[in-house]
Amino acid sequence: MDDQAAKATSLGPLKSLEEWDDFVKDRYTAADSLSAPDTGNTNKKKEEFRNHDADARACVKEFYRLNHTYQTRDFVLQKKKEFLPRGRMTMGVWEAMQYLNQLVDDSDPDTDLSQIEHLLQTAEAARRDGRPRWFVLTALIHDLGKILCLWGEPQWAVVGDTFPVGCAWSPKIVFHEFFQANPDSRVPDFETRLGIYEERCGLDKVDLSWGHDEYIYHVAKDHLPEEAHYMLRYHSFYPAHREGEYTYLMNDHDREMFSWVREFSQYDLYSKSSQRPDAERLRPYYEDLIGEYFPAKIAW
Ligand SMILES: [Fe+2]
Ligand SMILES: [Fe+2]
Secondary structure, X not given: OOHHHHHHHHOOOOOOOHHHXXXXXXXXXXXXXXXXXXXXXXXXXXXXXXXXXXXXXXXXXXXXXXXXXXXXXXXXXXXXXXXXXXXXOEEOHHHHHHHHOOOOOOOOOOOOOOXXXXXXXXXXXXXXXXXXXXXXXXXXXXXXXXXXXXXXXXXXXXXXXXXXXXXXXXXXXOOHHHHHHOHHHHOHHHOOOOOOOOOOOOHHHOOEXXXXXXXXHHHHHHHOOHHHHHHHHXXXXXXXXXXXXXXXXXXXXXXXXXXXXXXXXXXXXXXXXXXXXXXXXXXXXXXXHHHHHXXXXXXX
């Protein structure tokens, strides 16, 4: 592990960002056992994704405590100002995947996938299902926003189920009790159902908690179709796309487009397999696909 990667993993309670992803999978596995698509994953049955020990649980709980305590509306606006102008780095999409792959962690290297492997497995599962090329590409890049961790951002500001800030937190958000410590809980304007928003104002007008979804959406939006925007921007918005919450902030177009978020989520959750994809073998196919939509270099 180099210094930068070491620094990244030291900034949070999780041993790896995957601990959060795995926790989400666990939570939704039972509900999905009859409805998930065949993602070609023959190594693990869905029930077998439940493999957490008490340690991992404690880390995850602490992760959510930090996330729910510090993701205030002010924090989100400040991070948007800081990161959305971009320009920290200029690199191609495959290069960004390699850059993200520095994000190694303390967990078991025999069972845990690298970041690039998760991206390739998700994309390959979509490709096997005959999804359109833009969909496969969106699957390939969906977690590239996790490079925020490599720039010193703590885990709780990079991953985690996202939720609107500036209005009441849905009771269905996991570990809801930790919001008691969030300073926004003492802002009366934020504590009503609509808070600072208008009924059905459309999600584009709503600020969600800050993380890798919003960031990669901004990086990629000029190059991909609108369905992909939704898949990137809301893939961690589990309170909406899995729990059906916050529909009162969505307009009709959001409701329609959320079918794409749900379609994508199946691949994100269930493509994980212990069969490691061969990145170098797959690279020519994906370099071609990337080149169809993206210029050689983009601003990060
Ligand atoms: Fe993600
Ligand atoms: Fe993912």
